[in-house]
Amino acid sequence: MPCQSNFLTPKKRYILLTVGIFILILIIVASCVLGIYLKSQEETKSWKGNGTSRNLQEIVLGRCYGYLAKNPNLGERDCNKIWQELTNAVYKKDPCSITEDSYNNLIKLTQEAIPCNKSLLWSRTNILVHQFTKVREDFTTLEDTFLGSMFDGLTWCGKTNSAGMNFKSCPAWDECANNSISSFWKKASAAFAKSSCGVVQVMLNGSTDGNIVREDSILKSIEIPSMNPDMVSELIIWLMNSPGGGSSNSCSNKSLVALKEYIEKHKIRSSCKVDYRPVRLLQCIENPGAADCTTYYY
Numbered sequence: 590m591p592c593q594s595n596f597l598t599p600k601k602r603y604i605l606l607t608v609g610i611f612i613l614i615l616i617i618v619a620s621c622v623l624g625i626y627l628k629s630q631e632e633t634k635s636w637k638g639n640g641t642s643r644n645l646q647e648i649v650l651g652r653c654y655g656y657l658a659k660n661p662n663l664g665e666r667d668c669n670k671i672w673q674e675l676t677n678a679v680y681k682k683d684p685c686s687i688t689e690d691s692y693n694n695l696i697k698l699t700q701e702a703i704p705c706n707k708s709l710l711w712s713r714t715n716i717l718v719h720q721f722t723k724v725r726e727d728f729t730t731l732e733d734t735f736l737g738s739m740f741d742g743l744t745w746c747g748k749t750n751s752a753g754m755n756f757k758s759c760p761a762w763d764e765c766a767n768n769s770i771s772s773f774w775k776k777a778s779a780a781f782a783k784s785s786c787g788v789v790q791v792m793l794n795g796s797t798d799g800n801i802v803r804e805d806s807i808l809k810s811i812e813i814p815s816m817n818p819d820m821v822s823e824l825i826i827w828l829m830n831s832p833g834g835g836s837s838n839s840c841s842n843k844s845l846v847a848l849k850e851y852i853e854k855h856k857i858r859s860s861c862k863v864d865y866r867p868v869r870l871l872q873c874i875e876n877p878g879a880a881d882c883t884t885y886y887y
């Protein structure tokens with residue numbers, strides 16, 4: 590009896606093979622198109638904040654080497670590794686899924702001892718406090734430290750589906766809870782407060798609109814709770830009013846009294862000075878004609 594083969598005829602085989610190859614090519618092309626589409630969607634996805642600062646890598650590396658040159662006591666630090674850890678924290682990740690822990694390695698690489706009685710915290714006095722530490726190097730804000738000075742004023746975020754920074758837009762501070770910028774500053778602020786010791790100072794703005802200290806400020810929500818009451822003996826508030834008149838406040842202001850109670854609830858003693866003279870003198874350099882400055886002329 591002739592053998593009845595179940596095998597396909599060469600013609601059928603040829604057709605099947607052609608169809609198979611065609612489907613395979615179709616799948617490859619479709620996934621390429623989808624990949625390109627996803628990437629382009631990501632590039633055009635517009636977050637509310639500015640994109641990554643231009644020349645971020647060069648700026649961070651330059652600031653890193655600059656700080657090390659001025660502070661040889663920090664010893665050997667690898668600026669390229671620091672940059673690498675920043676990219677590890679944010680590359681190929683949704684910029685709204687970056688937690689404080691994402692920066693653990695970066696924090697480890699930039700650890701620095703803050704001498705006791707030197708830490709200066711601030712809220713709503715960003716410009717004034719840094720004008721002050723420029724002339725008074727015996728005080729240090731987070732932005733004057735190795736870590737803080739490298740990233741101060743810069744913006745960065747990665748892209749979900751590819752390596753590299755997103756230079757078009759990044760989430761704004763409040764756009765999502767775990768964004769690359771807010772998580773970084775929260776983590777850095779907690780580390781700074783944790784390593785502070787002795788008498789700590791905090792510069793506040795008595796002439797600001799609204800609350801002197803915002804409820805969700807980093808000072809209140811992160812730094813005060815992070816300080817170790819066994820290491821910090823006192824928190825001294827410098828309440829700075831604008832010398833040009835306008836609204837001003839005293840230490841008996843309701844929100845300051847509440848802040849004092851909040852500090853003491855964290856087992857840290859606190860006190861308050863209005864218009865701390867060394868800072869007032871600095872304000873008067875900028876505004877010598879202001880009513881509250883004329884008393885300094887003899």
Ligand code: AVW
Pocket residue numbers: 709710711712713714715730731732762763778781803805806807808809812
């Ligand atoms: P700030 P903080 N929304 O003057 O106590 C938008 O109130 O917060 O002082 N931007 C914010 C927000 C927010 N909820 N929170 C913080 N920022 C950004 C580190 C924003 O760029 C130092 F050690 C704003 O201009 C100080 O002791 C800036 O943070 C403490 O944290 C300051 O807000 C100052 O932070």
